[in-house]
Amino acid sequence: MGIISKLLRKNTSPARIAGFALSNFIGLFIVAGAVMFYIDARGIWEDDDSFINTDYLVINKKVTSASTLGDKDATRFSAKDIADLQSQPWVRRIGEFSSSDFRVYASVSQGGRGMETALFFESVPDSFVDISGSDWRFEPAQSTVPVMIPKDYLALYNFGFAGSAGLPQLSEQLLTGIPLKLYMRSEDGSRSLSMEGSIVGFSNRINTVLVPDSFMQYANSCLGDNQNSAPSRLIIDVSSPGDVAIADYLKDNGFEVAGDKSGSSAAYLLKVVIGIVVSVGILITLLSVFVLMLSISLLMEKNRSVIYRLLMLGAPLREVGAPYSRMIIVGCAVAWFFSMVAIIILRSFYSSALEGFGIYADGLIWAVSTGTLLALIVITVNVAAVSRKVKGAWSLKRKDA
Amino acid sequence: MTGHIEEITLDTLLPRVFSREELPYSEIWRKKVVFHRGKRYLVESASGGGKSSLAAFMMGSRDDYEGTLLFDGRDTRSLSIAEWQDIRRSNIAYLPQELALFPELSAIDNIRLKAEISCAADMSRIDRWLDRLGISDRRDFPAGKLSIGQQQRVALIRSLCQPFDFIILDEPVSHLDEANNRIAALIVEEEAERQGAGIISFSVGNPLLVENSEKLNL
Numbered sequence: 001m002g003i004i005s006k007l008l009r010k011n012t013s014p015a016r017i018a019g020f021a022l023s024n025f026i027g028l029f030i031v032a033g034a035v036m037f038y039i040d041a042r043g044i045w046e047d048d049d050s051f052i053n054t055d056y057l058v059i060n061k062k063v064t065s066a067s068t069l070g071d072k073d074a075t076r077f078s079a080k081d082i083a084d085l086q087s088q089p090w091v092r093r094i095g096e097f098s099s100s101d102f103r104v105y106a107s108v109s110q111g112g113r114g115m116e117t118a119l120f121f122e123s124v125p126d127s128f129v130d131i132s133g134s135d136w137r138f139e140p141a142q143s144t145v146p147v148m149i150p151k152d153y154l155a156l157y158n159f160g161f162a163g164s165a166g167l168p169q170l171s172e173q174l175l176t177g178i179p180l181k182l183y184m185r186s187e188d189g190s191r192s193l194s195m196e197g198s199i200v201g202f203s204n205r206i207n208t209v210l211v212p213d214s215f216m217q218y219a220n221s222c223l224g225d226n227q228n229s230a231p232s233r234l235i236i237d238v239s240s241p242g243d244v245a246i247a248d249y250l251k252d253n254g255f256e257v258a259g260d261k262s263g264s265s266a267a268y269l270l271k272v273v274i275g276i277v278v279s280v281g282i283l284i285t286l287l288s289v290f291v292l293m294l295s296i297s298l299l300m301e302k303n304r305s306v307i308y309r310l311l312m313l314g315a316p317l318r319e320v321g322a323p324y325s326r327m328i329i330v331g332c333a334v335a336w337f338f339s340m341v342a343i344i345i346l347r348s349f350y351s352s353a354l355e356g357f358g359i360y361a362d363g364l365i366w367a368v369s370t371g372t373l374l375a376l377i378v379i380t381v382n383v384a385a386v387s388r389k390v391k392g393a394w395s396l397k398r399k400d401a
Numbered sequence: 402m403t404g405h406i407e408e409i410t411l412d413t414l415l416p417r418v419f420s421r422e423e424l425p426y427s428e429i430w431r432k433k434v435v436f437h438r439g440k441r442y443l444v445e446s447a448s449g450g451g452k453s454s455l456a457a458f459m460m461g462s463r464d465d466y467e468g469t470l471l472f473d474g475r476d477t478r479s480l481s482i483a484e485w486q487d488i489r490r491s492n493i494a495y496l497p498q499e500l501a502l503f504p505e506l507s508a509i510d511n512i513r514l515k516a517e518i519s520c521a522a523d524m525s526r527i528d529r530w531l532d533r534l535g536i537s538d539r540r541d542f543p544a545g546k547l548s549i550g551q552q553q554r555v556a557l558i559r560s561l562c563q564p565f566d567f568i569i570l571d572e573p574v575s576h577l578d579e580a581n582n583r584i585a586a587l588i589v590e591e592e593a594e595r596q597g598a599g600i601i602s603f604s605v606g607n608p609l610l611v612e613n614s615e616k617l618n619l
Binding site: 004314391 | 501514
């Protein structure tokens with residue numbers, strides 16, 4: 001149908017179509033680029049600590065001279081404190097730390113050399129610890145207690161203590177393989193318990209020696225003097241880490257956050273920034289859709305009498321709309337193609353840095369899928385507009401009459 | 402609509418603009434009229450009698466009328482856009498008074514365009530028609546550069562380039578001399594005969610000289 005499309009393409013403005021393709025390209029590039037960057041960069045902030053979710057905060061009260069002088073309750077959270085916390089909008093749930101009400105000694109012997117240390121245990125509700133199934137469980141019948149220690153403790157030992165004391169450095173893998181001898185006794189020395197411990201993980205986010213809640217209850221009931229005291233530390237599942245309201249609230253109440261929380265704040269900031277960028281990209285894409293719709297509408301308006309005459313000759317509506325749909329599809333395909341090329345180029349700028357971080361994210365796949373989906377939506381919306389416009393031209397005189 | 406249209410029935414049809422006016426005598430408006438495929442009709446009217454409206458109603462481009470218009474008993478108001486396009490392609494040929502040529506296309510491209518749309522290109526027949534109507538030397542001229550009489554002949558040939566059960570000709574020879582009128586009439590008769598189609602031509606004073614036409618006053 002060479003003659004038909006020649007007639008219908010009359011009055012086409014290449015500049016306007018190019019303008020659409022360019023703005024569509026920019027929109028697609030920004031949206032797809034932001035999605036890609038988010039997926040790729042997420043890995044940098046995401047802790048390698050898979051045991052404790054980044055959305056968890058561990059808080060305690062500031063230690064003051066009063067607490068040093070014996071007022072132990074000064075650093076404990078009262079029921080009122082907890083209720084107030086629970087009422088904050090950013091709190092999903094709160095877990096209390098339980099601490100051991102007995103003395104703990106741990107020893108390691110390796111190749112004839114031994115090491116012994118006084119220790120303490122704490123526990124949080126098991127639902128806050130992300131260790132698969134049976135590894136993080138204790139039953140009185142079993143003699144091995146799973147233990148999680150902070151990464152910092154190992155670093156302190158390896159880089160601070162081991163060197164000066166002439167002891168070997170230990171890797172995480174090695175330590176998880178070594179059985180720990182645990183000796184626990186009550187305050188008055190009348191009751192005691194011997195067990196084996198095994199280190200199941202190292203955490204960046206909880207600065208304590210952690211055991212399962214079930215073990216803590218068991219050991220406290222055997223060895224403790226049943227003094228149920230208020231917790232001095234809380235673990236909180238927050239809905240938006242990095243929220244200013246959290247920092248303000250903690251400061252106002254004299255609470256401190258334990259561990260490194262910069263990761264979660266950065267991740268939160270990243271989300272916010274990416275959200276803004278994606279919105280801008282979507283806005284530009286929307287604008288490009290309008291630019292296209294307006295130019296096609298204008299073009300069809302200019303060619304209205306041509307379209308009408310063709311329809312009077314019996315040309316099928318589909319055929320009359322086809323040249324315009326083709327323009328849309330070609331314009332969109334060109335914009336899509338170049339934006340995807342630009343995305344790949346963008347990624348090449350930081351892909352080596354990503355490898356340096358040891359991150360292998362599939363941001364590109366997400367970016368391409370997002371870009372393709374968006375381009376398809378743009379095409380669908382505009383092709384639908386064309387077919388509406390042709391129908392309008394068909395009933396032109398009917399409306400006039 | 403599939404197959405042929407055998408009858409076009411006008412049942413108390415009246416353009417809405419006339420509904421409040423005192424109508425002069427008419428053999429069509431507000432009457433029951435049936436056009437049969439294979440027969441020839443000449444509809445004569447004074448200017449402003451509504452003949453172009455009637456043509457537009459039968460082509461589906463307007464529907465501002467009272468009464469009913471039926472194709473083989475089917476109310477045309479119930480036809481879909483696709484069905485109308487089908488009818489325009491293969492049931493009813495139409496030569497509008499305003500010709501509706503594409504001025505930027507050459508005479509032959511205007512004709513070829515219609516033949517392409519209706520998938521009925523028989524170039525040798527088209528060449529013979531151009532020849533008989535004396536415009537074969539103008540075939541590659543832009544239609545807009547031709548005289549009105551020449552344009553009328555191009556538009557006439559274009560309207561014949563499709564299968565049809567009826568051909569509606571709205572003042573087809575208003576700018577032709579009698580000799581060309583006779584040739585045009587002969588070509589229309591031959592093609593209608595070949596297709597077994599009906600001819601409905603409108604005139605305000607210079608009728609297409611088709612033989613044996615039933616005359617109706619609008």
